[in-house]
Amino acid sequence: MRYLPLTSDDRSAMLATIGAASIDELFADVPVDARLDGPMAGLPMHASELAVERHMAALSRQNRAAADGPFFLGAGAYRHHVPASVDHLIQRGEFLTAYTPYQPEIAQGTLQMLFEFQSQVARLLGTDVANASMYDGSTACWEAIVMARRITKRGKALLSTGLHPHYRSVARTMAKYTGDVLVDGDPSLDAGTDWAALADKIDRETSCVVVQYPDILGRIDDMTALAAACQAAGALLIAVVTEPVALGLIKAPGEMGADIVVGEGQSIGVGLQFGGPYVGLFACKTKYVRQMPGRLCGETVDANGKRGFVLTLSTREQHIRREKATSNICTNSGLCALAFSIHMTLLGEAGLRQLAAINHGRAKQAAAELAKIPGVSVLNNSYFNEFTLLLPTEARPVIHKLAERDILGGVSLGRLYPANANLANGLVVAVTETVTAADISVFAAALKEVLA
Incomplete structure (x- = not known):
């Protein structure tokens, strides 16, 4: 296929169609102080491949590794610590793919891995069902909030002050476009959580209460009473877990009554990697499964009666009518989910x-x-x-x-x-x-x- 760059007339026609006077208007939502007003200082306009390699190698030597x-x-x-066997196994041909397993007859390895991943996540988080992963913990948290809105037909979410501020920031960014009302605040330096105070704030407009477990200050609390308060008011309890290793020692949120449990799976199988890519975990009670975002892999039998795996539920707009889609999440963190599942399997x-x-x-x-x-x-x-x-x-x-x-x-x-x-x-x-x-x-x- 030939690459035909746009002409000035092409660009003008496209801008006119969308009602923008210039390309700069497309970046209006980016803060001015975050935009470049010209080429980056200190970088030449062009350089040889060898020179670029040397320059990048010199920059990399300034990094400090975590170890x-x-x-x-x-x-x-x-x-x-991520065992070396994890990196070895994720590169096997049965698994190594960046594409969605639409054709089950040629993607049984990937589909079975996702099925096992879902089973592990559901058991770890103490829920009935889990999906095939999300982008990361923060976007999974937001997806849980809008899922609660769909279920309860309410638009106010109470966010614990112990919720990670970056997760709060993602929720605030997205809520600007959905109309959801978020009630939140900064934590106080107290030994206990704010969960009792949250329970007192639940009203008939509340769609959900979002808590982190352990929270941003490392505090751990029993959410059973809060879950009961949410249930009595018709709201959902969403628990966020950013350190899944903790669930090897403390009680799972689902076992304490959380309706939706989301989190970041990076701790298991995935290195720090300068902040990503990571793997979002998303699980819930069975009765809410059709409102869950992302995709769900299921087990079946083929024409010969042999065990097989397929995509059972795919709720994104590409698969069903746009107005019926529960999410615009277009993929899952497949490779990171595989690393998570392999590491979890090795641990047992x-x-x-x-x-x-x-x-x-x-x-x-x-x-x-x-x-x-x-x-x-x-x-x-x-x-x-x-x-x-x-x-x-x-x-x-x-x-x-x-x-x-x-x-x-x-x-x-x-x-x-x-x-x-x-x-x-x-x-x-x-x-x-x-x-x-x-x-x-x-x-x-x-x-x-x-x-x-």
Whole structure:
């Protein structure tokens, strides 16, 4: 096929058709300070392939890998050990594809993997059914909110203050175009969650209540009473899980009455990868399955009576009438879902529980040692592998000074909530199985030195 670029007349005709005076108008929703007003400074207009390779290699050498020193970052993305066998197996020919398995007769490997993935996710989250994955946790959270609107015919969602601020931001962005009313706010530095207060706010206009478990500060609470309050008012309870490894040790949200459980599956099988691609988890009660976004793989038998797999439900606009579509999600995170499923299979139930126990044990060790530092205290009464430290000074400069010592000491609440001075001294610290006792000691010594 020949490539025929557009002429100036072609562009003018297209702009006239959509009612735009210039191409620049197409970027009106992008903040002015985020737009380039010309070529990027420091980059030549053209260069040889060899020169570009050398330049990019030099840039890459400035990066710091997560394994290069003590690493305590979390807040929704976690460093876990991914066995080398995961990377090997996802490249096998039975699985390696970037395309949707529309033709089941030639995609049985991919379809069976997705079926197994769904089974694993449903069991992990404590629900009846799960779909074949979403883009990531934040978009899965939003899809759950609009799913609740379809089910309840209501348009107000109560978001816990403990919900990740990036998830809240995605929901606010999308709600501008749907008319959903979102009631939210920043967390307070309390040991307990705001779930009891949320229950008191539920009314007949509420479509859903969204909570994170464990929440952004690492706090864990029982959602049974909140689920009962939602049910009594005809609203749905949506639980968000950003650290699925925790469910190897704590009770699954579905078992406590959550109607929809979504989350980020990156912790299992997927590396940090500079922030993506990740894999969204989405599960719910059986009675809501036809309102679930994405696609669902099912088990059947072929003409010869042999076991087989097919796409059972596909709810996007490409498959059914646009007005009947529940989502415009056009694919699932297939390769990341495969990595998740393989890692989960390698672990098994016993392995996941053991991994979770190791995470919690290392976190307890770190919390105890860090709390010995003068002026430092641990906010949480309960936590899994992530907790919030209260420092005697603003956390952001402390984080920068630790980074100068090659220690990534956590995520400051000042970074997550830059407009809220009340949270400036909070520091969220994540401790996974990749953290050693030596890492904890180095971190504690450096933090003590920086705060002195």
